[in-house]
Structure formats: structure tokens, C-alpha cells
Amino acid sequence: xxxxxxxxxxxxxxxxxxxxxxxxxxxxxxxxxxxxxxxxxxxxxxxxxxxxxxxxxxxxxxxxxxxxxxxxxxxxxxxxxxxxxxxxxxxxxxxxxxxxxxxxxxxxxxxxxxxxxxxxxxxxxxxxxxxxxxxxxxxxxxxxxxxxxxxxxxxxxxxxxxxxxxxxxxxxxxxxxxxxxxxxxxxxxxxxxxxxxxxxxxxxxxxxxxxxxxxxxxxxxxxxxxxxxxxxxxxxxxxxxxxxxxxxxxxxxxxxxxxxxxxxxxxxxxxxxxxxxxxxxxxxxxxxxxxxxxxxxxxxxxxxxxxxxxxxxxxxxxxxxxxxxxxxxxxxxxxxxxxxxxxxxxxxxxxxxxxxxxxxxxxxxxxxxxxxxxxxxxxxxx
Numbered sequence: 001x002x003x004x005x006x007x008x009x010x011x012x013x014x015x016x017x018x019x020x021x022x023x024x025x026x027x028x029x030x031x032x033x034x035x036x037x038x039x040x041x042x043x044x045x046x047x048x049x050x051x052x053x054x055x056x057x058x059x060x061x062x063x064x065x066x067x068x069x070x071x072x073x074x075x076x077x078x079x080x081x082x083x084x085x086x087x088x089x090x091x092x093x094x095x096x097x098x099x100x101x102x103x104x105x106x107x108x109x110x111x112x113x114x115x116x117x118x119x120x121x122x123x124x125x126x127x128x129x130x131x132x133x134x135x136x137x138x139x140x141x142x143x144x145x146x147x148x149x150x151x152x153x154x155x156x157x158x159x160x161x162x163x164x165x166x167x168x169x170x171x172x173x174x175x176x177x178x179x180x181x182x183x184x185x186x187x188x189x190x191x192x193x194x195x196x197x198x199x200x201x202x203x204x205x206x207x208x209x210x211x212x213x214x215x216x217x218x219x220x221x222x223x224x225x226x227x228x229x230x231x232x233x234x235x236x237x238x239x240x241x242x243x244x245x246x247x248x249x250x251x252x253x254x255x256x257x258x259x260x261x262x263x264x265x266x267x268x269x270x271x272x273x274x275x276x277x278x279x280x281x282x283x284x285x286x287x288x289x290x291x292x293x294x295x296x297x298x299x300x301x302x303x304x305x306x307x308x309x310x311x312x313x314x315x316x317x318x319x320x321x322x323x324x325x326x327x328x329x330x331x332x333x334x335x336x337x338x339x340x341x342x343x344x345x346x347x348x349x350x351x352x353x354x355x356x357x358x359x360x361x362x363x364x365x366x367x368x369x370x371x372x373x374x375x376x377x378x379x380x381x382x
Contacts (some may be wrong), residue, residue: 224250
């Protein structure tokens with residue numbers, strides 16, 4: 001089926017080879033790619049348990065490649081197209097085992113991607129090594145990458161992840177069971193897909209790196225775990241699947257998913273909502289700071305004078321609050337909002353400049369809170 005170039009078919013399963021179908025999708029249109037490509041397991045025969053029962057291993061045609069060179073060419077093709085389709089603020093996740101993840105990682109770097117993290121999905125219920133000749137393979141590796149080393153903006157909901165993890169920073173070892181029970185799709189009484197991923201894994205990835213309304217692309221859609229989780233979380237999705245049976249199962253599965261309720265307007269904004277940028281000169285424009293006022297550099301004897309153009313000067317240095325702070329401290333960088341303090345006109349107490357930045361943010365985005373009003377009173381604005 002031919003799809004129109006420059007039109008993103010949202011919430012649709014496209015059936016066919018991902019290398020062909022990816023080429024029909026518009027550039028710079030996707031916020032996140034999650035890819036679970038063939039692992040190229042290179043099985044050399046059937047597997048049997050000690051009790052002589054057969055192991056249902058991954059021996060499907062879609063996982064077979066004639067050589068490493070053929071697998072590498074396949075990988076370069078789909079990764080190259082994904083890089084084109086990703087927005088300049090987008091990121092990509094790819095999962096694999098020791099059979100393929102090192103080859104995929106090297107190709108990612110060759111294509112210009114920049115690795116942000118490798119994450120170990122630690123399986124709490126892995127399949128044992130029945131022959132007893134190797135360690136039990138109890139984890140898979142995920143690589144999280146951005147489009148290039150120079151890319152500065154991408155979604156990472158750090159505060160949200162931390163809050164949901166009992167206020168602890170989320171680590172790169174994720175202990176999640178493999179897909180079993182009612183979540184595992186069946187076909188004729190047997191598991192429909194040999195490598196169906198658990199929804200919990202996709203939920204964490206989408207929670208970390210997307211926001212409601214974002215577009216998630218999965219070029220190896222399988223039975224639609226990515227689409228099901230994306231719909232449940234209020235994200236748009238595009239799935240590509242080569243096998244017709246899997247594509248049908250995925251579409252049917254996602255059809256039954258209930259999307260989230262629209263948040264009430266009184267619901268607080270997400271913890272990682274980007275804050276409105278406020279230049280220092282805005283404080284002068286709004287009368288919260290005046291030319292000639294003095295600022296004190298935290299825990300030092302450095303004093304700076306504010307100028308009408310939004311620069312400050314201390315000694316021989318005149319520049320931004322950040323540059324003068326770094327020069328005074330002899331450091332490569334300094335966040336002036338945190339380290340320069342203004343004098344409260346009511347109490348004489350020194351408070352961080354960031355207090356005043358928040359006053360303007362709240363005044364622009366909503367009715368000022370009581371805290372904001374009190375802060376304005378301290379500066380003499382009210």
C-alpha cells in the first residue's frame with residue numbers, strides 16, 4: 001500500500017517493510033521513536049529442556065539474516081530513515097540483546113546519533129539457560145539517543161520520574177517482569193509473538209520522554225504494545241509491521257484501549273512543564289529591580305551594580321548576571337538567578353533573584369498567587 005509523502009498517518013498500523021514505509025513519512029515529524037528490531041539470534045538448531053520438552057524459541061523468518069553484513073545494512077537503512085523523520089527535539093530508544101545491540105550501537109554513532117544512556121531491563125522472571133553452559137540471560141539493553149551531539153533540547157521528564165519513584169532519582173537498571181499472563185496475546189492457544197514486550201516497559205519510556213499529544217513511531221510494531229500504551233497515555237502513534245497477522249492483532253488490540261480522560265482545567269501542570277524564559281532585563285522593565293540597585297553574590301564579598309540595559313558590573317567586569325558571576329567566582333559557568341541576591345526593602349534580608357523571576361512568570365501566565373503578591377510587596381512594587 002502506497003502512502004502519501006509528507007502526511008503522517010497518525011494512530012495507524014502500516015503493514016509492510018519498514019525500510020520502504022519509513023521513506024514515505026515526512027521529515028521532522030516524530031517526537032519519539034521506539035524500536036524493537038530483529039535481534040538476529042543466529043540459532044543453530046532447536047532448543048530442548050532437560051525434561052525433553054521443546055523450547056518455543058525465536059526462529060521466525062523475520063529474525064533471520066544471511067550474514068552480519070546483511071544485518072548491518074538493514075540496520076543502517078531503518079535507522080537512517082528514523083533520524084530523518086525525528087524532530088530536532090526528538091529522541092530514539094532501541095532495545096536489543098547481546099546478539100545485536102553492540103552492532104546497533106556502533107551504527108547509531110556512525111550515523112551521527114548521540115547516546116544519552118544505556119538502560120538495562122532486568123527481567124525478574126527470565127527464561128533459564130536450559131543447557132547450563134552459560135549464564136542465564138536475565139537482561140536486555142536499551143539505548144536512548146538524540147539526533148546529534150549538538151542537539152540541546154529533548155524531552156526528559158526528570159521531576160515526574162523522580163516523584164513517581166518515591167522521590168528517588170530514576171536509575172538505569174529497570175526491574176520489570178517479562179510479558180506473561182493476560183497481557184500476553186494468544187493466537188490459536190499459543191503466544192502470538194515470540195518477543196512481545198511488557199506494557200510496563202513502554203509506559204516508563206513514554207512517561208520519561210514524551211508529553212500528551214506527542215507522536216511516537218514504532219517501526220517494528222509487532223502486536224502493538226507501543227500503540228496500546230501510547231493511546232492509554234494520550235499520545236499519538238504510528239506503527240509499521242511487516243507481518244500481516246501481527247498488524248491485524250495490533251489494530252484489534254489498540255481498538256479496545258480506552259484513552260485517558262481530558263484533565264480538568266484546575267489540574268496542576270505536570271512537574272516537568274517547561275518554564276517561561278524570563279530575561280534579567282524584564283525585572284528592570286517591570287520595576288522589580290532598578291538601575292543602581294546592588295546585588296550580592298552568594299557566600300562571597302562580591303557586590304554588583306545593576307544597569308538600565310540589564311547588565312551588571314562588579315569591579316572591572318560588566319556583563320550578564322551569569323557571566324559576571326562566573327568571572328567573580330573564577331568558574332566556567334554560573335546560574336545568576338540562583339547566586340545573585342537582592343535586598344528585601346522591608347526586612348533588609350537578601351533573597352535570590354529567582355524569587356523575582358517567579359513573580360513575572362506568575363503575572364504573565366495567571367493571576368499572581370499570594371506568595372507572588374508578597375514577593376512584590378517586599379520589593380516595593382505593591
